[in-house]
Amino acid sequence: MKFLETIRLTAYEVEYIDQRQAKPRTIRRETVVLDGDRLAALERLGMRPAGYLAQQFERSGYTVATIRRGETINAHVDLAELWDKTRKEIELQQVVAAAARLGGGSDAAE
Structure with a gap:
């Protein structure tokens, strides 16, 4: 049996500057997906997505130049497939971590 979930994703293009960088500073771009x-939680809190994103970047020490709303898409996700994929990734991470502990370094993962 398939259990499908539709997830609405909206991309935002954020241009920001790292003030800690020596001049001339580079404008960096990052796509953030909400x-x-x-988005509904932000609306209930009376916050706009751009304000929330600016707050998050500024908390990390960056100055936001612009935020542009991009494309919105609906993604259909099979929850059973997502569960299996996530479970396998977690198991792999646990095996790699155990091998690293036994081998005494990060070379155990290679």
Whole structure:
């Protein structure tokens, strides 16, 4: 049996400057994707997505130059497939971590 979930994703293009960088400073660009639940929560809190994103970047020490709303898409996710994939990734991470502890370094993962 398939259990499908539709997730609404909205991309935002954020241009920001790292003030700690020596002049001339480079304008960096990053695409941030917010899901529909996060956007709904922001709306309930009376926050706009651009304000929230600026707050998050500024908290990390960056100055935000611009934020542009990009494309919105609906992604259909099979929850059973997502569960299996995530479980396998977690198991792999645990095996790699155990091998690193036994081998005494990060070379155990290679």
